[in-house]
Amino acid sequence: MNFTLFSGSLALLADPMVVLLLVVGIVAGTVVGALPGLSATLAVALLIPFTFDLSIMPALAMLIGVYCGAVYGGSIPAILFRTPGTPASAATVFDGYPLTLKGQSQRALSVAAMSAMIGGVIGTVLLILLAPQIASFALRFGPPEYFALAVFGLSMIISVSGGSILKSGSVALLGLLIATVGMDPISGFPRFLFGNASLMEGIPFIPVLIGLFALAEVFRAVSRPVAIEQTTTGGTAWPSASDTKLCLWTNVRSGLMGTAVGATPGAGSDIAAFMAYSIARQRAKKGEHFGEGEIKGVAAPESAKSACVSGAMMPLLSLGIPGDSVTAVMVGAFILHGVQPGPLLFAQNGSLAYAILAAVAVSHVLVFLAAIFGTRYLVRIVSCDRRFLLASIVVLSLLGAFALRCNMMDVWIAIIFGVVGFTLEKFSYPVAPLLLALILGPMAEENFRRSLILSEGSYAAFFTHPLSATILGLAVLSLLYGAWRSRPAAQNPAG
Amino acid sequence: MMNTAHKTNAWAARVVPVGMLVVAGIALVEALRFPESAGDIPGPALAPMLVAGALSLVAIGLLFRRGEGSDPEAPGEPWPILGMLLAAMCGYALLMPLLGFISGTAILLAACLKIFGHPVGARGWAFGLGAAFVIWVVFDKLMRVPLPQGWIG
Numbered sequence: 001m002n003f004t005l006f007s008g009s010l011a012l013l014a015d016p017m018v019v020l021l022l023v024v025g026i027v028a029g030t031v032v033g034a035l036p037g038l039s040a041t042l043a044v045a046l047l048i049p050f051t052f053d054l055s056i057m058p059a060l061a062m063l064i065g066v067y068c069g070a071v072y073g074g075s076i077p078a079i080l081f082r083t084p085g086t087p088a089s090a091a092t093v094f095d096g097y098p099l100t101l102k103g104q105s106q107r108a109l110s111v112a113a114m115s116a117m118i119g120g121v122i123g124t125v126l127l128i129l130l131a132p133q134i135a136s137f138a139l140r141f142g143p144p145e146y147f148a149l150a151v152f153g154l155s156m157i158i159s160v161s162g163g164s165i166l167k168s169g170s171v172a173l174l175g176l177l178i179a180t181v182g183m184d185p186i187s188g189f190p191r192f193l194f195g196n197a198s199l200m201e202g203i204p205f206i207p208v209l210i211g212l213f214a215l216a217e218v219f220r221a222v223s224r225p226v227a228i229e230q231t232t233t234g235g236t237a238w239p240s241a242s243d244t245k246l247c248l249w250t251n252v253r254s255g256l257m258g259t260a261v262g263a264t265p266g267a268g269s270d271i272a273a274f275m276a277y278s279i280a281r282q283r284a285k286k287g288e289h290f291g292e293g294e295i296k297g298v299a300a301p302e303s304a305k306s307a308c309v310s311g312a313m314m315p316l317l318s319l320g321i322p323g324d325s326v327t328a329v330m331v332g333a334f335i336l337h338g339v340q341p342g343p344l345l346f347a348q349n350g351s352l353a354y355a356i357l358a359a360v361a362v363s364h365v366l367v368f369l370a371a372i373f374g375t376r377y378l379v380r381i382v383s384c385d386r387r388f389l390l391a392s393i394v395v396l397s398l399l400g401a402f403a404l405r406c407n408m409m410d411v412w413i414a415i416i417f418g419v420v421g422f423t424l425e426k427f428s429y430p431v432a433p434l435l436l437a438l439i440l441g442p443m444a445e446e447n448f449r450r451s452l453i454l455s456e457g458s459y460a461a462f463f464t465h466p467l468s469a470t471i472l473g474l475a476v477l478s479l480l481y482g483a484w485r486s487r488p489a490a491q492n493p494a495g
Numbered sequence: 496m497m498n499t500a501h502k503t504n505a506w507a508a509r510v511v512p513v514g515m516l517v518v519a520g521i522a523l524v525e526a527l528r529f530p531e532s533a534g535d536i537p538g539p540a541l542a543p544m545l546v547a548g549a550l551s552l553v554a555i556g557l558l559f560r561r562g563e564g565s566d567p568e569a570p571g572e573p574w575p576i577l578g579m580l581l582a583a584m585c586g587y588a589l590l591m592p593l594l595g596f597i598s599g600t601a602i603l604l605a606a607c608l609k610i611f612g613h614p615v616g617a618r619g620w621a622f623g624l625g626a627a628f629v630i631w632v633v634f635d636k637l638m639r640v641p642l643p644q645g646w647i648g
Contacts, residue, residue: 053638166557170515173550177522177543184539191539192525215584222580222611223572391607392626394580395600398587399630403640411588419581426572427511445542452537 008351013358018061021054022359025065026366030374032066033073034085035389038221040070040269041213044329046393048206048336049400056337057352061359063333067326068363069370071269071309072116075302076375079108088269088305091277095290095297102293110239111295112302113371115251119303120364122255123262123310127317128357131346134318135353138343143450144462148471150444153321154437155475156265159482161430168433168482171424175437176444178203185446186453198409205332207401207414208438212431213329214397215418218390220425238372247299250280258304262311265436268324269305269312276304306367310360316341317353322439325432331439336404512557515550522547579610595645596635600627 012018025047032043043066051059074086079096092112099108141149154172161168181192182202193199254276261272280300281290290297312323320342322328334341339349346353401414421431455461463469522543529540583606591599604623609615634640 050633050638052640166553166560170512170550170553170557173546173553174515174518176546177518177550180522180543180546186536187530187539189530189539191529191543192522219577219580222576385613387608387611387613388622390611391604391622394584394607395604395626395630398584398603399600399634399642402642403634403638406641408588408592415581415584415588418584422577423511423514427508429511449537449541457537 005350005354009354009358012057012351012355013061013362015057017054017058018359021058021062022065022363023366023370025062025067026069026363026370027374029066029069029071030073030076030367030370031069033070033089034076035386038217038389038393039086039213040067040074040088041325041329042217042393043067043070044326044333045209045213046396046400048209048329048333049396049403051333052336052403056334056339057355057359059333059337060330060356063330064356064359065363065366067330068120068306068309068360068367071305072113072302072367072371075112075116076109076371079112079298080105086270088273088308089301090270091273091301092298094277095292095294098291098293099295099298104293107240107243107295108298109371109375111243111247111298113368114239114244115247115254115299115302116306116371117364117368118248118251119255119258119305119307120310120367121361122252122303123259123307124357124361124364126256126259127310127314127360128354131314131318131357132353134314135343135346138319139347141343141467142465143447143454144465144468145471147444147447147451148462148468148475149319149321150440150447152471152475152478153265153315153440154433154444155478155482157433157436159478159485160264160271161433163428163430163486165479165482165486167429171429171431172433172437175434176441178208178434179438179441180445185442186449196409198405198407202442203438204404204410204413205335205438206404207410208417209329209332209435210397210401211414211417211419212421212435213325214393214400215414216421216425216431218393218397219418219422221386221390223422243295247296250296250299251303254280254300254303255307258307259311259314261304262308262323263314264311265315265321265323268326268432269308272304272308272311273301276300306364310364313356313360317345317356318343320345320443322436325435328432328435328439509558512554515554516558519547519550519554523551576610580607583607583610591645592643593645595647596642597624597627597631598647599643599645600630 028047029040029043032038033040044063047063047066051062070086071088074084074089075092075096076085078084078089078092080100082093082097084090084093096108096112099105158165158168158172179202181199183190183200190200257276257279258269258272261275262269277297277300280296284290284294288294288296312327315321315323316327316330320340322331331341339345339352397414398411401410402408404410424431424434451461452459462472526540526543526547530538532538532541583603587599587603594602601620601623604626605615605619608619608622613619631642635642
């Protein structure tokens with residue numbers, strides 16, 4: 001990174017508005033993450049409309065803060081009330097809550113905050129080192145490679161979404177079909193408008209994601225109310241030197257693993273947290289009793305899920321492919337502000353790219369400080385009357401959908417996709433492939449057809465280019481892995 | 496009893512593949528009307544037809560898959576509450592442009608509280624009006640997003 005880039009990104013990050021919104025985002029994200037049933041994806045989706053009037057860096061700083069805050073925030077009720085705030089925090093319950101029962105909630109919260117920071121910083125260092133290299137390599141890509149990359153991203157999310165590969169695949173195909181609504185990217189022919197000119201630019205992305213993640217979440221919350229079992233009002237203190245030393249290697253190992261999982265498109269922080277926990281458990285030494293209040297059982301998932309945040313930013317910033325559902329939602333914010341994430345981001349807008357990376361690093365440190373000083377107050381919010389909160393989410397969701405184009409059509413789209421999201425999840429269909437397909441669909445179609453035009457209609461173009469052939473091969477392998485993993489014997493090992 | 500519940504669940508689980516099949520069918524029929532490919536240049540129907548064809552096949556696969564259905568042990572959905580919530584949202588989308596943002600939003604917030612089981616008294620209405628006003632200030636005044644004025648405001 002040269003001096004001009006460094007000073008440019010520093011100037012972007014040092015803007016008081018950016019710092020303020022980063023802090024606001026962290027506080028808002030931690031609160032939402034700590035409220036059981038409300039996810040990081042919902043927090044980011046709800047806050048996107050508030051960034052309409054902001055320039056790109058303050059907007060992204062706020063969303064990055066929300067993301068980091070929400071991922072950590074989910075662990076507070078997991079440790080204190082045995083109720084994970086987000087799915088990624090479920091692994092923290094195993095040893096976090098037993099520590100609370102032993103009267104060591106403060107210790108568990110301190111180690112969770114410290115581990116989240118260490119994992120996050122490890123992930124961000126790797127992100128800073130690797131993302132520009134990957135982006136620079138991706139500059140060599142032509143249409144066949146971009147098509148292959150989009151297919152790879154989709155195949156990964158289909159294979160790791162959990163449950164049946166047929167279900168994940170069907171949802172991804174539905175998303176791809178929805179992505180074809182609007183003007184054809186090559187010929188300009190209007191498709192599937194059904195007389196509605198406001199669909200000319202396609203199904204608007206933000207109302208869809210608000211419906212799928214915010215409104216569907218409200219339906220779910222109504223459908224399955226969460227009971228909070230409060231045992232303490234705990235707070236957080238600085239982690240002790242002995243705990244820091246005891247958990248250091250666990251944190252480093254889990255941080256590296258979390259980054260790798262996060263960088264894999266489709267694999268989210270919940271997978272990273274459970275993987276890290278199970279490895280820490282497998283490597284337990286004599287006298288370490290996982291599941292009964294072992295402090296390393298808190299450190300491992302916390303470090304991994306926090307590192308996963310940075311990992312998920314890697315494919316987003318370097319290739320334009322979101323690493324998980326939260327970064328998929330963040331694509332909406334990039335597009336809204338006229339910036340296309342991907343290889344050209346580093347080449348054309350290097351200062352912004354590095355400022356984003358720095359904002360991720362700063363967020364992890366600020367989340368730690370917020371956890372140390374703010375947990376006591378947060379516990380009171382978690383115990384608030386959720387009915388007021390859910391009512392507010394309904395209004396903010398509908399308004400967020402409307403505010404994009406001041407068009408009531410978008411409110412209807414959000415409501416329809418809210419029902420779609422709820423129905424899909426009720427029957428165990430993952431929703432994330434639909435969102436990723438909506439993002440990658442136009443990229444896949446445009447590059448698929450461009451490749452065919454360049455090769456004069458020959459489909460061999462995808463297999464004669466070594467890179468695209470390799471990426472497509474990886475996509476096939478990941479689908480085969482997904483099919484093997486979702487076979488009935490693997491789903492029900494007991495028979 | 497359990498068998499009946501399981502059968503009902505199995506039928507309910509077909510809602511999604513049937514919906515997908517309908518969407519794919521409509522897309523296929525509509526895509527047939529798109530312009531044809533010109534020589535080596537693939538036309539606008541290529542991608543929708545490929546995707547809709549694949550979706551139809553996968554949806555048929557899901558439709559005839561054995562053991563489909565949600566967990567028969569799982570508690571039933573509170574359909575009346577979900578229906579009322581959906582109706583409140585649709586009512587808001589229809590009436591808010593006519594009534595105006597603040598009044599429409601205050602009514603929606605109060606309705607949601609009622610649906611969620613909160614006794615909507617003075618506190619509920621105060622929350623509705625207060626929150627609607629704060630949101631109006633943030634969006635309309637600070638972020639310059641023009642919100643509907645309507646008859647009441």
